[in-house]
Amino acid sequence: MRKPQSVKALEELGRVRLSPSFFMRDFLHSEIASFHGIPNIPDDPDLAIAAGRQLCEQLLEPLRARFGRISIRSAFRSIEVNGFGNAHKLNCGRNETNFAGHIWDRRDAAGRMGATASIIVHAAIPYYEATGQWEAIAWWVHDHLPYDSMEFFPRYAAFNIQWREEPRRDIYSFIPPRRGWLTKGDRADGLGDHSAHYAEWLTSLVRREG
Template sequence: MKARTKSTLKKFAEEQKTRTCSRLAAEKCGKDGPVGTACCSRIKADPRVVGGFRVLGALDDFGRERLSKHYFMRDFLYSEISQVHGIPNVPEDADLAVKAGKALCRNLLEPLRHVFGHVTIRSAFRSASVNGFCNCHNMNCSSNKASYANHIWDHRDGDGFMGATACIVIPWFADWMNEKQGRDWRVLAWFIHNHLPYSEMVFFIEHAAVNLTWRGDPDDAAQDGDVLEFDGSRGSISWRSEPRRYVKSFQEPKGLLIKNGELKGHAPNDHYDDCLRDLCSDRPALSDYLKVLQAAKTEEDERFGRLV
């Protein structure tokens, strides 16, 4: 990424705070009266120039940032709210957004892709401006504070950790789940819980879509390295997360499954074993890979146990 890309995006993102919703400028929300810029005001796209460099060029450069072997930053930037309401989905801290995105891809998305095949990204990065507008208008977004190190990748959370969330759908699993009555989202939840260093999972109604979050120390060198090596292979396992270990669902059966790593819902059942058998039936080497993942996850869980 070019040096001027980061500064240009930061300046442009800061400008949007005062042009979208006055609430983001620590003022009373515009929807309650004509204070500052009204929340519902539409921003017209314009070819703005910030610091002598066109924002479009900076965004183009930012989108080309490679996060792992199979993912680029552009894969995570689309937002319907951003598109419809004309609020650019631009990071204030491009470096932190990229670093958190690399960790998400390395630790969660690439291993899932290695096991299940294609992973569809439904939504992921949100700028503070986009998320704040969404929350302000009750569009199913948490507050900015709650979304830091979650959907807002370019801000640390209140504990100083970085993090990144992507809402994903795994087509193989969605099809497998619908093939037989009784299969549901819990099979995927238990698979991720047993094999990967997630922080949070929140499941939704359609296709077992899940908000999947990774959270960790932004200064941890374990997350550095050549992105081409972030490919889901055994050699890419380098976990040091700071997880919340929290799983819940809005899909039936609704409710809390895991909190602080402790079981609050149903344990794995026969459908879970069926899923593992179906995954490995024509891929003998996958069974060995899953054992490696599970061993690494067990070690990570022991470290997590000492944290809590």
């Protein structure tokens, strides 16, 4: 598929189904793009679609199937949108560090394909607001899904979740007072079963559903 050069072509890109629950259009919204009038359109739609399908099939669909509604806060960024966001201190990293991350249509320096979405798992909000335990959802994902990295943020325990070829399996938090690494791919604390960290949360979900 060529880069869309018309509204009709962009509509067709948006109609591409990435997985049973998600379409490409779900991932193209950007406040930076909307406010500053910068088109958020992939230069290489085929690569963006391929990476987005893996993100949806491997990570987002299993999360939705287990926990229900997911809100997508930020996902695909064109190099123009991400570059503008970085230059103007709008919470975007440098383009090179976002290849195969928020910039789905570029491979990273190692040649790996990847895609990131910033999401909120609605079922995690009540437990997080009551306990402050963002680690529950982090360890559940770690134990069950083939993610590359996660980054957690204070509001609603929103987090960036990344799929990438040859995943690293790193988890970082910006939530005080436990800012920093929860685990990294080469650390022993990432091995084994972590169900003790999310058992109480899962029990609370059963109570709410009951």
